[in-house]
Amino acid sequence: MDGFDINPLAVLISKAKFTTLSLPLIEKSRDKLREDVFTVLKDEDAVEAIQPPKITNIAYWFSKEVIKNLNVLKHSIDALDNRAVRTLFYVPFSETVRDCSYTRTNEFKLYRIKAEDMLDFNPDVIGLFFKRLRDVITDYKTFYLPHLTDKTTIVVQDKVFEGIKDKYDAVLTSPPYGDSRTTVAYGQFSTLSNEWLGISHARKIDARLMGGKKRAEIMRTGCIAEPIYEIQQQNDTRAREVSAFYFDLETSIQHVAYSIKPGGKSIYVVGNRKVKNTELPTDQFIAEKFEENGFTHLTTYKRVLSSKAMPSKNSPTNEAGKTVNTMLYEYIVICEKI
Ligand SMILES: C[S@@+](CC[C@H](N)C(=O)[O-])C[C@H]1O[C@@H](n2cnc3c(N)ncnc32)[C@H](O)[C@@H]1O
Secondary structure: OOOOOOOHHHHHHHHOOOOOOOHHHHHHHHHHHHHHHHHHOHHHHHHHOOOOOOOHHHHHOOOOOOOHHHHHHHHHHHHOOOHHHHHHHHHHHHHHHHHOOOOOOOOOOOOOHHHHHOOOOOOOOOHHHHHHHHHHHHHHHHHHHHOOOOOOOOOEEEOOOOOOOEEEEEEOOOOOOOOOOOOOOOHHHHHHHHHHOOOHHHHHHHHHHHOOOOOOOOOOOOOHHHOOOOOOOHHHHHHHHHHHHHHHHHHHHHHHHEEEEEEEEEEEEOOOOEEEEEEEHHHHHHHHHHHHHHEEEEEEEEEEEEOOOOOOOOOOOOOOEEEOEEEOOOEEEEEEEO
């Protein structure tokens, strides 16, 4: 099985979920890590000797105490022998980075908490990490490990999927629901974690995602043309940004369609966002593009969004205080290659 995502953190999480590991090894490594962390923390010279990571504006996002503790944690995880165990442990580490930074937790974009709240913000980094690690191990044990067999080989890569003729029986994916600048900013959301994990291009991820690059043309054909025209009547720039996203989604669908075997299926999970109060029928766009690439649209399931972290209320008119429900449903679009 293969997986692709442009965001290295998303790839890391998938690798952690899909790699078979023995539970006693995980537990032994956790105990060793706890011991190592406290041994290093007791020795000031050892703490000083650890190279700090390259984080843009580190002092803006983290207190000195948090930097010290995260540094010791990262150093001690790096020192664990087993690569798959390290990958699993980087998952709670990346969550702890977010928990302990000055970022506002209810935002998808990077915004710092208010100056007056920073004084009272003294998180217990090590305690939070081991609590997160316990939850990650429980989820791994309960949901992932039981489905992994000796025959499960899953290769996950951080790159754009370019297509291999008739290779796959099925492709299951959830593409972004819009450009990440104005929808969910996956790049920004994960910047600090990616930087702590040593990803040097962390701040360039959003520009590489679908709709991340500007284009001059406007999409004038198919089911998306009319809503884009409506947006253009109100704001030409927004219409071009929205178009750029659909051009990228179309290219990606062409690569996916080419890679599915005849009789194989594509399954896309997506939400229809609103821009300038105009709903964009992304589910129909996906079905339409697959049909243009030799598929039949079998069905689309519609379900109410549950507790997923989604921007269900934003200001599509960009006027402060004016919010509308942008995405309350999720669509599962299923097509079959003829
Ligand atoms: C809606 S999320 C889905 C995340 C995850 N696959 C899931 O199903 O929970 C969209 C994902 O698409 C990724 N992405 C955006 N543009 C991409 C592209 N051109 N190639 C590969 N991945 C991309 C983003 O990094 C983000 O993780």
